[in-house]
Amino acid sequence: MRWLLRLVLTLVTAVILLAALAFLLPRDRIATAVSERLAAATGRTITIEGPLQPTIWPVIGLRSGTLRIGNADWASQRPMLQAGAIDIGLDLAALWRGDIVIRRLRLHDADIHLERDSTGRENWRLAPQPAAAAAIPATPVQPPARPITLDEAQLSGSRITFVDRASDTVLRADDLDLRLEMPGTDGPARLELSGRLEGQPLALRSEIADPAALIQGQASALALDMAFAGGRMTFRGRGGLDLAAEGQIDIDAPAPARLLSAFGQPDVALPAAAAGPMRLVGTLNRTRTGTLGLRDATVTLSANRFRLDAQLHPGADRPFLDATISAEALDFSSGPVAPAPGSAAGAAPAARGWSTTPIDIAPLAWLDADLRLSAQSLRLGELQAGPVQIRARLDAARAVLDLQEIQLLDGTLGGEFVINGRGALSVGGNLVASEIGMQPLLATLVGQDRLIAPLSGRLRFLGSGPSVAAIMASLSGEGAFALGQGAIVGLDLVGMLRRLDMSYVGEGSRTIFDRITGSFTIAEGVLRNDDLAFSAPLMQATGSGRIDLGPQQLDYRLVTTALAREDGSGGLRVPFLIDGPWADPRIRLDLEGIARGRAEEERRALEARAEAEARRRLEELGVEAREGEPLEDTARRALEEEARRLLENEVRRGLGRLLGGN
Numbered sequence: 001m002r003w004l005l006r007l008v009l010t011l012v013t014a015v016i017l018l019a020a021l022a023f024l025l026p027r028d029r030i031a032t033a034v035s036e037r038l039a040a041a042t043g044r045t046i047t048i049e050g051p052l053q054p055t056i057w058p059v060i061g062l063r064s065g066t067l068r069i070g071n072a073d074w075a076s077q078r079p080m081l082q083a084g085a086i087d088i089g090l091d092l093a094a095l096w097r098g099d100i101v102i103r104r105l106r107l108h109d110a111d112i113h114l115e116r117d118s119t120g121r122e123n124w125r126l127a128p129q130p131a132a133a134a135a136i137p138a139t140p141v142q143p144p145a146r147p148i149t150l151d152e153a154q155l156s157g158s159r160i161t162f163v164d165r166a167s168d169t170v171l172r173a174d175d176l177d178l179r180l181e182m183p184g185t186d187g188p189a190r191l192e193l194s195g196r197l198e199g200q201p202l203a204l205r206s207e208i209a210d211p212a213a214l215i216q217g218q219a220s221a222l223a224l225d226m227a228f229a230g231g232r233m234t235f236r237g238r239g240g241l242d243l244a245a246e247g248q249i250d251i252d253a254p255a256p257a258r259l260l261s262a263f264g265q266p267d268v269a270l271p272a273a274a275a276g277p278m279r280l281v282g283t284l285n286r287t288r289t290g291t292l293g294l295r296d297a298t299v300t301l302s303a304n305r306f307r308l309d310a311q312l313h314p315g316a317d318r319p320f321l322d323a324t325i326s327a328e329a330l331d332f333s334s335g336p337v338a339p340a341p342g343s344a345a346g347a348a349p350a351a352r353g354w355s356t357t358p359i360d361i362a363p364l365a366w367l368d369a370d371l372r373l374s375a376q377s378l379r380l381g382e383l384q385a386g387p388v389q390i391r392a393r394l395d396a397a398r399a400v401l402d403l404q405e406i407q408l409l410d411g412t413l414g415g416e417f418v419i420n421g422r423g424a425l426s427v428g429g430n431l432v433a434s435e436i437g438m439q440p441l442l443a444t445l446v447g448q449d450r451l452i453a454p455l456s457g458r459l460r461f462l463g464s465g466p467s468v469a470a471i472m473a474s475l476s477g478e479g480a481f482a483l484g485q486g487a488i489v490g491l492d493l494v495g496m497l498r499r500l501d502m503s504y505v506g507e508g509s510r511t512i513f514d515r516i517t518g519s520f521t522i523a524e525g526v527l528r529n530d531d532l533a534f535s536a537p538l539m540q541a542t543g544s545g546r547i548d549l550g551p552q553q554l555d556y557r558l559v560t561t562a563l564a565r566e567d568g569s570g571g572l573r574v575p576f577l578i579d580g581p582w583a584d585p586r587i588r589l590d591l592e593g594i595a596r597g598r599a600e601e602e603r604r605a606l607e608a609r610a611e612a613e614a615r616r617r618l619e620e621l622g623v624e625a626r627e628g629e630p631l632e633d634t635a636r637r638a639l640e641e642e643a644r645r646l647l648e649n650e651v652r653r654g655l656g657r658l659l660g661g662n
Helices: 002-021 027-042 092-097 211-215 256-262 438-445 468-474 493-499 591-620 631-658
Strands: 046-048 053-055 060-064 067-069 081-083 085-090 100-108 111-116 148-164 169-182 189-197 200-208 220-228 231-239 245-253 278-286 292-301 304-313 320-331 368-380 383-395 398-408 411-420 426-437 454-464 476-483 486-489 510-513 515-523 526-536 539-548 553-562 572-581 586-589
Touching (some): 231 278, 383 438, 398 426, 411 454, 426 438, 438 454, 454 468, 510 526
Parallel strands (some): 100 148, 111 148, 320 368
Antiparallel strands (some): 046 067, 053 060, 060 085, 081 111, 148 169, 169 189, 189 200, 200 220, 245 278, 278 292, 304 320, 398 411, 411 426, 426 454, 454 476, 486 510, 515 526, 526 539, 539 553, 553 572, 572 586
């Protein structure tokens, strides 16, 4: 309200001057004199339509027609203030004694336009014109240096519009009624205001202990009580016209969504964990340079309670928030999203699959931040983590989450997660997991809880797009995983193998395994794996295939071998095909693979029989196979030896004939 108090004081000064001029100058020159005097005091163009009328009864004073105060030269063309009429009344008896007692100061049907540009300039900062610009006939009358009493200042049926170009925010207040009482500068001043802010009711009461100190640019003790959007705020402390303040603040907002709507964010839908009642109690501090601080604050939000220390600095390009949040326990369990005020309720549930709703990245550019969160326990849906230490840095619409310490589901999770809103939205990360329980993890992430095992692994990924669906369809990256001893619930692979019946469930309906390992690559939203290794007491398996992350589809081949003996002999090798949506996959025998497998077995059997027969023949010829020597090498060696023997015999006979038997 600094701008309003300054305007009131400017008008009071003008009244003191005009109280004398009103009866000395012709009426057609009074409006000109007032306009020039106010223009000199404010540095703005002042227009008064209609002559100023001196009033005698019930109090001496002035009444004018329409008043316009021009805007700053860099702001919009509309006036900063336009009022349908001004009524100023003085106490004649007090004026005769030399005291200034203003009985009334009323602005009717006022339209006030406040504006801040992208560099932080404010149109309500008034600068007096040079002395030469204020030329009033006759010798100016200097206001007496006496205490000023303002019985009543009123603003009725008025409107205020605030435009912030830096944050692209527009706030509107309508039906405003304001009442200011300042019986004397040595006593308290009282301010009451009521109206509607962005359609939400607003009421304010304030008491200033030392208005004289306030007028002189010093701080005064003050109390503020405000009711808004179904909530309330109280402040007890000290403050001044430069908006520097320090004191205890208490905010109680039963519906935070309504509060955001009242401050120009009507379409924000809050998650269930942030949609409940909010209470903040702490020490508020605002410096003359605009830094807003909160110390030793206790915040209650829905079922969560945490401690907060924060400072919001104006910043050159954007505000900068430096905050530390600590809590014993935080619960951000899954739940319905609280609709913004005025939005449709009871909307149909979204179809199965990733959301295609565009992600609003505008909030990433609202401010820069360095946030530190620590909690002994953290709950996200079915996920229970703790202790947790996370640091989040936001710089020019790029957020980096440093997972410094997260104890998650009997294991640990660490690494980095990045959300980049500079231009098109992209997300990426480099995560490392150790011994994390898979059942609650999958239940929360993809709605499946069939896999029970500890997970260790690494994941590097990058994706971009305007929605979750687009991001999942664009993912790229790589990783590896290892699952320790566990079970697959609802699937009895051993029973299926023994009966070759995919509908077989079996007692307990689960497959117990010792270890599952593998690695994968991701390109254009498709995850590929070629080295899955599955080890179980009664079965071994290998697998390869693809997972389309965008449409959530599986296309995987698993080759299992059921072991009849402990030494691994007598196994039954059966391939399975797993395909369809991962929420309800189809598991079937790979009949073509079985046929190929049987043909391969028959080929190998024929080759074995042929090899055995060949060895028998070689043995009949007296050729002895060497240990580990392939059959082909044995046959080749036998032929070479026989050819050498025959050649030697022929050479010997030829030499005998040549030498005549000698």
